[in-house]
Amino acid sequence: MYQISELAESVGLSRATLLYYEKLGLLQGKRQANGYRVYTDADRQRLRLLQQLQAGGLSLKECRACLDGKLDRGMLGRRLATLEREITDKTRSRDLLAALLGRASLKEWHAEVERVAPDMHRAWLIKQGFSSKEAARIAWLSKDMNSHDDYMASFMRVFAGLDRWGPGTAEATMRARAMLPFSPGAILEIGCGPGMATMTLAGATAARILAIDTDEGALARLRERVAAHALGDRIDLRTMDMAQLPVTERGWDVIWAEGSAYILGVERALRDWWRLLRPGGVLVFSDMVWRTQTPAEDLRAFWAAEYPGMTRVPVRLDQVNRTGYRVLGHFDMGREAMDAYYRPLEARLAALAVDLANSRVHGDLRAELDAYHACDSLVSCEMFVVQKPRDAGPTPLTD
Known part of the structure; x- marks a missing residue:
């Protein structure tokens, strides 16, 4: 048998959390004559199973439904779709932050910002320390402020010997x-x-x-x-x-x-x-x-x-x-x-x-x-x- 503080420590949760779980019906202790709640090992294992379900992204309400009955496959499918969207968004956020720190290419990001907000894009590049000339070149040519200098060096090596830099006669x-x-x-x-x-x-x-x-x-x-x-x-x-x-x-x-x-x-x-x-x-x-x-x-x-x-x-x-x-x-x-x-x-x-x-x-x-x-x-x-x-x-x- 466990008192609530002992149960909380054994599963790595706070006493307040377990009291909240009781309020939601996820946990049900037995009150003794002295007023203290006690819990069995089955309660501890139920909490462990609850934690594993939560690791799958389920809400407490969804966890209770899984604990008390058959798996709702439709609900799980909806939750999986939601998580996949969230993962996509988080991955995009991570990739952008990494790119802004110079750890990956910013080409797609620059191209999209130039498409939707060209004036603000170039004004922002100038605030980062680029001249208006270089901001324009980043926006329409290199499309990556982190690798711009290297890109332009290679680009000009190609174009230095060409008479025409665009279609024309x-x-x-x-x-x-x-x-x-x-x-x-x-x-x-x-x-x-x-x-x-x-x-x-x-x-x-x-x-x-x-x-x-x-x-x-x-x-x-x-x-x-x-x-x-x-x-x-x-x-x-x-x-x-x-x-x-x-x-x-x-x-x-x-x-x-x-x-x-x-x-x-x-x-x-x-x-x-x-x-x-x-x-x-x-x-x-x-x-x-x-x-x-x-x-x-x-x-x-x-x-x-x-x-x-x-x-x-x-x-x-x-x-x-x-x-x-x-x-x-x-x-x-x-x-x-x-x-x-x-x-x-x-x-x-x-x-x-x-x-x-x-x-x-x-x-x-x-x-x-x-x-x-x-x-x-x-x-x-x-x-x-x-x-x-x-x-x-x-x-x-x-x-």
Whole structure:
């Protein structure tokens, strides 16, 4: 026989807990003449069985039902499903905490936060000590703040020797130039890279061009091109990110953004760049778009992860119109624009395959190249030429 304190000690519970169990009917002691409760070894074993059932995640009410009758398999199945959901949630929480501490990849987490809260995502990265330039690169390129430096070192090793850092051709640049309703005097080129479009624009216009990019290596290559063609008096190069774009008193005649609007998100770029244009100024931008409403699931999943904002041309045109711009023209840049970027990239990646084996950069770029080979006629780049109305206000129409 056990007194309540002895029973509590033998099963590792408190006296108050056993009194609570008695209140619930899980335990029933015998009261002696002196008023003390006593318990048998059967009571102790019942408590041990109760503890084992609790270890399966059962509530006290569910434990009592199991102790006093047959197992309720339906109830156990529901409890198992609940536990599995809780385990999934806890595992996700554990994995995120481990990743935030640098013990695992943050790629999926960054990608999801960028999808649902891009502005706050980048603001948060800046609070962690990254510059706005690096915050943008983490958001749309490395997608892992813990391994960002190593990722970028490998990434730039691949791209350092490439002339194009995105789909495009000189013919597409010239076709868009022909849609301008005036001869521009001042062009702001955002995301110029090594300067293929810059040099085409310099040859096709008499405009002064301010070409900006976040990568000094790309600007160094463009600087060599500018010097070789003696265009230093017309082309100014600056290392600058999209959070520091220069506002002129008059406004820019043309903003040229081949392959860079997606970094901000096209809708935000349309709003943010509105204030930089003079009334009647023109924005030219290219964007990867779907050519189908029913892509294969693996292709859809790839682009949903790499560029969640990618959509179809009619949706982009609606966004342009709702922002307040007038569409002057748009066109599919064609397979040639995709090939001009992806074929040299594939050759460069093959040349570095041994050095970059098992790296995330190699895996990411290989996956993108596989998507390129699979997406002919399903995904391509569209060039958009849109004009800010001459009577436009200082802010766009959308919020």
